[in-house]
Amino acid sequence: MHLLTQNPISQQAFKGVALASFLMRIVIILVLACLWVLLAATPANAQSKTINYTSTQLEKRDFSNTDLEGGVFVAAEMREANFQGANLKSAILTNGNLLSANLAGADLTWALADRVTFYKANLTNTIFVEATLTRSILDEADVTGADFTDALLDRYTVTKLCKTASGVNPVTGVATRESLGCP
Incomplete structure (x- = not known):
């Protein structure tokens, strides 16, 4: 950590990587949530029509x-x-x-x-x-x-x-x- 506090370029790069990682996690969570909703709804629709x-x-x-x-x-x-x-x-x-x-x-x-x-x-x-x-x-x-x-x-x-x-x-x-x- 000592190197990051002394080098402003390394600190900015670290913040950029952290932000990209955070955004990627959000996208993955949203995609999984959408898939879960779609998969959970499909059998109910099929059963309601049977x-x-x-x-x-x-x-x-x-x-x-x-x-x-x-x-x-x-x-x-x-x-x-x-x-x-x-x-x-x-x-x-x-x-x-x-x-x-x-x-x-x-x-x-x-x-x-x-x-x-x-x-x-x-x-x-x-x-x-x-x-x-x-x-x-x-x-x-x-x-x-x-x-x-x-x-x-x-x-x-x-x-x-x-x-x-x-x-x-x-x-x-x-x-x-x-x-x-x-x-």
Whole structure:
């Protein structure tokens, strides 16, 4: 310290370095604070937009032409519900019951619909692109014009669907039989 007090140039340089260091710390603190606020706010916004109907009674409810993207319908009772034209992209329908439901023209791209009952459901022109439908029941469902491109289905289910599959999806332009890989 004795050298700094005797040399005014060294003292000014020391003050300049100290000021620069102080300003740099302030900038870093502000940047970190902004990042913390942004990261803390993002999950809250995502969660507030998520629709969650887990284990809910939704029988005969009308969700036609509704944006339900990313919605959660795990173990939901949706008998005879109307999802006609609904956006169900990336929705989770695991263990759901859609017995006799209307999903005509609905978009279930990337949906997780494993172990779902689609028995006697109207799946006309429904889009199941890259959806997971393993262990789901599609018996007596109308799949005319449905697009199953790159969907994950059990072989047994595909074989059964190929017996009645027909039509072309009006949105994607893909034939139902082609999307199922029917012979």
